[in-house]
Amino acid sequence: MEKKISRRSFLKISGTVGTGAAVGLSASTSKTKAAIRKEPKKIEKIPSTCEQCFWRCGIIATVEDGKLVNIEGNPLHPNNRGKICARGNAGVSLVYEKDRLKNPMIRVGERGSGNWKEVSWKEALDYTAEKLLAVAKKYGVESNALFSHGASGYFISDMYKFWGSPNSAAPSFAQCKGSRDVGYELTYGENLGSPERIDLSNAKVITLIGSALGENIHTGQIIDFTDGLANGAQLIAVDPRFSTAASKAKWWLPIKPGTDTALVLAWINEIINQKGYDENFVRNSTTGFSELVSHVKEFTPEWAEKITEIPASTIRETARAMMDAKPAVLVHPGRHVAWYGNDVQRARAMAILSAILGIWGQKGGYFLKSAFPASYNALNIPDAPKPKRERVDGAGYRFPFANPDEGLTQELVKATLSQQPYPIKSWMVFGQNIFNSIPNKRDTRKAIDNLDFYAVVDVRPTEPTWYADVVLPEDTYLERYDSLMTVTGWYKQYVSLRQPVVKRQHNTKPGWWIAMELGKRLGLSAYYPYNDYEDVIKYQLKDSGISFTKLKKDGVVTFPAKIYLNPGESYQFKTSDKKVHLYSKELKDLGFDPLPKYEPVNDPGKGYFRLVYGLMPVHSHGKTESNPWLNTIISEPHLWINETIGRSMGLKNDDEVIVENQDGIRSDKIKILMTPGMRPDAVFLPHGFGGNDRGLLDYTRRNVSDNNLISKYNVDPISGGTGLRVNFVRLLVDDNPLTPTVEVSMTGVSATKVSGVQQQEEQNRTFNIQPKKKESAIKEGC
Amino acid sequence: MSKYAMVIDMDRCVACHACEVACRSHYDVPVPYYRNWVHDLRPEGVYPDIKKVSYVGLCNHCDDAPCVKACPTGATYERKDGVVVVDKDLCIGCGLCIEACPYGARYINPVIEKVDKCDFCIDRVEQGVEPACVATCIASARIFGDMDDPDSKVSQLIANGAQPNVSEKVNVGPNIYYLDSHGNFPVVQAAFPPKLPHMPTPQKMWTKVLRPLFWLAIGGTFLGQLVAFSTQLFKGESDIKE
Numbered sequence A: 001m002e003k004k005i006s007r008r009s010f011l012k013i014s015g016t017v018g019t020g021a022a023v024g025l026s027a028s029t030s031k032t033k034a035a036i037r038k039e040p041k042k043i044e045k046i047p048s049t050c051e052q053c054f055w056r057c058g059i060i061a062t063v064e065d066g067k068l069v070n071i072e073g074n075p076l077h078p079n080n081r082g083k084i085c086a087r088g089n090a091g092v093s094l095v096y097e098k099d100r101l102k103n104p105m106i107r108v109g110e111r112g113s114g115n116w117k118e119v120s121w122k123e124a125l126d127y128t129a130e131k132l133l134a135v136a137k138k139y140g141v142e143s144n145a146l147f148s149h150g151a152s153g154y155f156i157s158d159m160y161k162f163w164g165s166p167n168s169a170a171p172s173f174a175q176c177k178g179s180r181d182v183g184y185e186l187t188y189g190e191n192l193g194s195p196e197r198i199d200l201s202n203a204k205v206i207t208l209i210g211s212a213l214g215e216n217i218h219t220g221q222i223i224d225f226t227d228g229l230a231n232g233a234q235l236i237a238v239d240p241r242f243s244t245a246a247s248k249a250k251w252w253l254p255i256k257p258g259t260d261t262a263l264v265l266a267w268i269n270e271i272i273n274q275k276g277y278d279e280n281f282v283r284n285s286t287t288g289f290s291e292l293v294s295h296v297k298e299f300t301p302e303w304a305e306k307i308t309e310i311p312a313s314t315i316r317e318t319a320r321a322m323m324d325a326k327p328a329v330l331v332h333p334g335r336h337v338a339w340y341g342n343d344v345q346r347a348r349a350m351a352i353l354s355a356i357l358g359i360w361g362q363k364g365g366y367f368l369k370s371a372f373p374a375s376y377n378a379l380n381i382p383d384a385p386k387p388k389r390e391r392v393d394g395a396g397y398r399f400p401f402a403n404p405d406e407g408l409t410q411e412l413v414k415a416t417l418s419q420q421p422y423p424i425k426s427w428m429v430f431g432q433n434i435f436n437s438i439p440n441k442r443d444t445r446k447a448i449d450n451l452d453f454y455a456v457v458d459v460r461p462t463e464p465t466w467y468a469d470v471v472l473p474e475d476t477y478l479e480r481y482d483s484l485m486t487v488t489g490w491y492k493q494y495v496s497l498r499q500p501v502v503k504r505q506h507n508t509k510p511g512w513w514i515a516m517e518l519g520k521r522l523g524l525s526a527y528y529p530y531n532d533y534e535d536v537i538k539y540q541l542k543d544s545g546i547s548f549t550k551l552k553k554d555g556v557v558t559f560p561a562k563i564y565l566n567p568g569e570s571y572q573f574k575t576s577d578k579k580v581h582l583y584s585k586e587l588k589d590l591g592f593d594p595l596p597k598y599e600p601v602n603d604p605g606k607g608y609f610r611l612v613y614g615l616m617p618v619h620s621h622g623k624t625e626s627n628p629w630l631n632t633i634i635s636e637p638h639l640w641i642n643e644t645i646g647r648s649m650g651l652k653n654d655d656e657v658i659v660e661n662q663d664g665i666r667s668d669k670i671k672i673l674m675t676p677g678m679r680p681d682a683v684f685l686p687h688g689f690g691g692n693d694r695g696l697l698d699y700t701r702r703n704v705s706d707n708n709l710i711s712k713y714n715v716d717p718i719s720g721g722t723g724l725r726v727n728f729v730r731l732l733v734d735d736n737p738l739t740p741t742v743e744v745s746m747t748g749v750s751a752t753k754v755s756g757v758q759q760q761e762e763q764n765r766t767f768n769i770q771p772k773k774k775e776s777a778i779k780e781g782c
Numbered sequence B: 001m002s003k004y005a006m007v008i009d010m011d012r013c014v015a016c017h018a019c020e021v022a023c024r025s026h027y028d029v030p031v032p033y034y035r036n037w038v039h040d041l042r043p044e045g046v047y048p049d050i051k052k053v054s055y056v057g058l059c060n061h062c063d064d065a066p067c068v069k070a071c072p073t074g075a076t077y078e079r080k081d082g083v084v085v086v087d088k089d090l091c092i093g094c095g096l097c098i099e100a101c102p103y104g105a106r107y108i109n110p111v112i113e114k115v116d117k118c119d120f121c122i123d124r125v126e127q128g129v130e131p132a133c134v135a136t137c138i139a140s141a142r143i144f145g146d147m148d149d150p151d152s153k154v155s156q157l158i159a160n161g162a163q164p165n166v167s168e169k170v171n172v173g174p175n176i177y178y179l180d181s182h183g184n185f186p187v188v189q190a191a192f193p194p195k196l197p198h199m200p201t202p203q204k205m206w207t208k209v210l211r212p213l214f215w216l217a218i219g220g221t222f223l224g225q226l227v228a229f230s231t232q233l234f235k236g237e238s239d240i241k242e
């Protein structure tokens, strides 16, 4: 119609051109055929579950003649509803990433020399088992420790449990959401889970405290967040940085870092004073309100203004917005909350604020978890033995509220360093960059020297892989089965399947197989009555009413959920007295503050800035940096610094600086991004970028990792969660520290005038655009 | 007849780049090129009036497309439904259209040595499936549809004030519209104004088209097309307006 030429005749003509134009264009014409993607013989659409981050969206992979060509969101999946983020789309490129670990390897040179030999799986596993058993024999089973992460990490942490070692830890607790979960559990008797049960799309006011939704991407949550905003929700964004969320906010509160609890306490004070709380809910469903009232009496907006540098009037105005919108007020509980080492108390303050607004089980607030209507057959395996010795990280005793299922990574590192309370002599690191997740990587590095054996299991190499005695390459999430992913706290309950969508590309193995094979070599055959994980899933589902065939075909099976309370219905909270604990006797009994207090933070001091960090939308932790499709979007981090301060130090955008922390630890050169959208007393460094990865990766990079500069950290005495935002840094150019010549507050230059610095027109306004030189691709005529 | 257009809702977009990657994967776009882009601007302004803006762009499927006029072989043409496409078999990779495009929407794919750009996923659209970038957009910030249908969402959004990226100097009838209630679109327009189309000069025509074609002509099968190219060339030169 448009051009009178059908695709068939079109191809025919191109054939003619190919033969006729042999002289000038033969090369390109023959490529033309390759260009028009060859009509594949076989196109398959296979559903599975994403693991580019831990949100686990439903995906559908398109595989043409055995090659994975693209990934789309699964429209049937209630979480991501047909959408996926940049990382999910880039799963294709992960499978074919050239830097993947491809064969099992055993180290042959000195540890850290980078000399390995490739070996068979049998040899690698026999060797690993032999080393682990040697440690067990000499020091006890418990002297073998594990760091794990991700969906396949569960298999290996189960294996350590079956073996009798209690010493495993994942960063998802102490470096991420642990303190939040503890704070909410202490208040409500349960946490909000992951995915969080927050009704963003129906909220009338959304309060984000340091949650950078939009840069921190979990697809289902962004769908709801943007729907909520489109439905007219007013957004309060509390962040020292002008985040993407702040750019959509009615109120941006550029808070002084570390003072969030003071702000929340002042909100509670104001809401109580204005009688803006939900009286019914407070009366019927909470305990400790009168203690709360007297506790917050002195925490007025004026008091908070001095601490937070947020005007009292703004605190009142935002408190008013929340009171007026209640109960459709969504106070986001946060996710990575490992900030200052008193984070449980901040989470408590946020949980209390939400409680007095009566948002539990309400539309636009926190929604409810349902009971899963199906039950799975359990494998007939022995119970795991009770470990003979206490875990070394103190989870559950030294840190009474730490979750022993996840453990405390940094405490495991410390115990390995000190070899106390008993020796830790082997580490297995499973799917985790321990140098980029656990603070003070120098300790982590040193601890490795105390080990008799150190193994790494991963999909792609990271800095800690370099020191491994054995490297076991794992399948990507697109090449393997994992256990069923069952979510009961969502708009619809669902079970989501991960299944291989493409044949494995290299000599890699799935996590379940690695755990099983190692387990069998450690004498744990009784725990592995299977050879194929697909059989396990079939067996689990056999009597559940969920058809494996349907799950395999659709990727997900859903069930209805009851997420809101009926009018007048009261909720049995999972606390001792079935009520929300505004005042926590549990904390009081263990010697902690029963009501949250603001703990003052130090000022950085002249020439120094507080180092804050966060995610960029196209990267997950350290997992995606080398993915070519994502790296081309953001290949290196830019250090955000307040524009006026930066100018006063003689800097321009994209200038390179060295960042040095209070302990004299330095980064390699980092480019800067100057903006009025950054508080003057802090700098922001995106997380997830390189350390000293050497050799194993095909591209070189600089040491621009935020975690490298986080040598100091606090530990929350309640949860064991780490506080990572306690480092101060200064900027150096040519070894000279830079000092701002002005004093600046958010509202302007307050002391000395900006002297000798011109307000330059910035040439390059964009900061992440790669020099994508299209012109250079234009061929010159011959 | 349909007339396809896209609206980018800047209020919803969170600059996640999913659209850019989905497009890369659907069309094997080699790094570092792109058919569809998100350019993030540094947050700028004076506190408290700061803007953090991203420019989401793709081919504008212009009504008065300079690329079509610049193309000497007829490879780039506009379909009746408004979609501007490149016939890869006619494209000789001369790149004249790249210089003509005010939006930087085209590149030469080095693998195939042909020009490539967004085609509104017309193969998908004809099967009733949304373009890949629209399907993946986690913020539902991309709305695709038919402007000839007054009830379509794009028609309504355009009626409600969605704006194309045009300037006083350059207006070639683009069909990507931007919806914005935070004053962010003017920032995009200031940072990424449409460029004046560079139309082929006779000299470029010689080095990039005619000389290579001369060799082709010796091959003997291109004579007819040569005539077509020359016709295009004259058309292209004469009626471009700024």
Ligand code: SF4
Binding pocket: A050, A051, A052, A053, A054, A055, A056, A057, A080, A083, A084, A085, A086, A087, A088, A089, A217, A218, A219, A220
């Ligand atoms: S949010 Fe993105 S990376 Fe995370 S699971 Fe979903 S698609 Fe994958």
Ligand code: SF4
Binding pocket: B058, B059, B060, B061, B062, B065, B066, B067, B068, B084, B100, B101, B102, B103, B104, B105, B106, B117
């Ligand atoms: S945006 Fe560029 S490539 Fe697309 S139609 Fe307009 S001129 Fe042509």
Ligand code: SF4
Binding pocket: B012, B013, B014, B015, B016, B017, B018, B019, B020, B038, B056, B136, B137, B138, B139, B140, B141, B142
């Ligand atoms: S996918 Fe949607 S939200 Fe993400 S950058 Fe593209 S237009 Fe914006």
